Structures are given as structure tokens and as C-alpha cells.
Amino acid sequence: MLGDIDYTMNELFAQLGLENSNADIEAFIATNQLDEDTTLATAEFWNDAQRAFIVEEWKKDAVWAMVLDELNARLHEAN
Secondary structure (H helix, E strand, O other): OOOOOOOOHHHHHHHOOOOOOHHHHHHHHHHOOOOOOOOOOOOOOOOHHHHHHHHHHHHOOOOOHHHHHHHHHHHOOOO
16 A cells, blocks of 8 residues: 555664664664663664654554564674
């Protein structure tokens, strides 16, 4: 359908205003690993708008929640 969004990591990064190629995403994840005490929403690298989007989408358990869960897991891989 025209206008449908494919809820992928690439689209999430675009929604957050970040570079969204596969290479850009992998670089972001590799350089922004979080310790076990830091939640995705409290990470220092988000601006206020990005943080608000993450919090709202998780609260609503919205369509982005599954992709946010995946990003959260990937940012905590080192733990």
C-alpha cells in the first residue's frame, strides 16, 4: 500500500533523524554500547526529541516498540 512504513532498523534511524544505511547503523551500535545500568531512553547520545520519541513509542507499545527492543538489545550486546 502506498504510504505504508516498513518498521525496520533503517526506518527507525531515519525516524530519529540519523544516518540510516546498514553501515551507519552498525557503526552507531558499535560506538554507542551501553552499560547494563543505562536504559535506551536515558542514553546520553539522544537529543530531547529522540528521547521523547523513544519513551512515547515504548509507553504506547506502538509499532516501533519491536524495533526499539531490537536496538536496545544490540546496544547492550557487550554486557
